[in-house]
Amino acid sequence: MRKIEVSTSATIYTDISELSEEDNMLMHKAIEARKKAYAPYSKFNVGAALLLDNGEIVLGNNQESAAYPSGMCAERVAIWKAGSTYPDMKIKKLAITASSTITNVNKPIGPCGACRQTLSEYEINQKEPFKVLFMGEVGEVVVTESLLSLLPFSFDSKYL
Secondary structure (H helix, E strand, C coil): CCCCCCCCCCEEECCHHHCCHHHHHHHHHHHHHHCCCECCCCCEEEEEEEEECCCCEEEEECEECCCCCCEECHHHHHHHHHHHHCCCCCEEEEEEEEEECCCCCCCCCCCCHHHHHHHHHHHHHHCCCCEEEEECCCCCEEEECCHHHHCCCCCCHHHC
16 A cells, blocks of 8 residues: 655635736636626526637636536536637636626636546647636636646546
8 A cells, every 4th residue: 555645736816916917818808708608597607718829719608508407617618619619729728717696706716527527638638738717706816737736636538
């Protein structure tokens, strides 16, 4: 038997104004996407913005259905749109933001487990990490240098 320790690190900014100009712009794009989310059942709006290495920004937001919880998260909407529209482009950064019409979302909201798994496939395939920034509606912004830092022991195609 052996024991290993897994650790990760993140930088936490007090608010969006502390981000670099590029990161601030990308988070504002995610905020724009969040405002267009279709979340009549959960009342929880999420926006995502991907910056690709060709400079394109791809947006996504959560989309719900009357067959709730059937729907799709903002992160997967954005990543699949990027993959289908720009299949050869690498992802540089992903910004995520969340708000609610029934509660104050003032803590950073990271991607759900299903999104982490989906996003990890793209990071693994591009053989290069991408930065992930996430926040609530206001307040602190968490920044990691790699999606895989949010998903230790990830499952990928080498197991198939």
